[in-house]
Amino acid sequence: MRQYEVMFIISPKVEGDEAIDAVINRYQEVITKGGGEIEKVDKWGKRRLAYELKGFTEGFYVVINFKSESAAAQELERLMKIADEVLRYLLVRVEE
DSSP: OEEEEEEEEEOTTSOSHHHHHHHHHHHHHHHHHTTOEEEEEEEEEEEEEEEEETTEEEEEEEEEEEEEOHHHHHHHHHHHHHOSSEEEEEEEEOOO
8 A cells, every 4th residue: 555645625615614524524435445544634724725716715725644555546536636626636645
């Protein structure tokens, strides 16, 4: 298994802690169903964006550190790419 880190920005259209947690849990399930394990979930909270993205000036930042096979990471990236609630994401493999 490889070490990964994904950072993503949730759209401000997703309001309320429960809705944000539901988005985060959806992506955590993708990782765990793919045989991965979550090491750390860091919610940075709502922050102002450096520039406007899709008409928004702020978003909810989340960072997830996990271990998984590359197939689970690819599926996570595919789902984030087509999701409306994710403004931007960055998935990187962490060197040990």
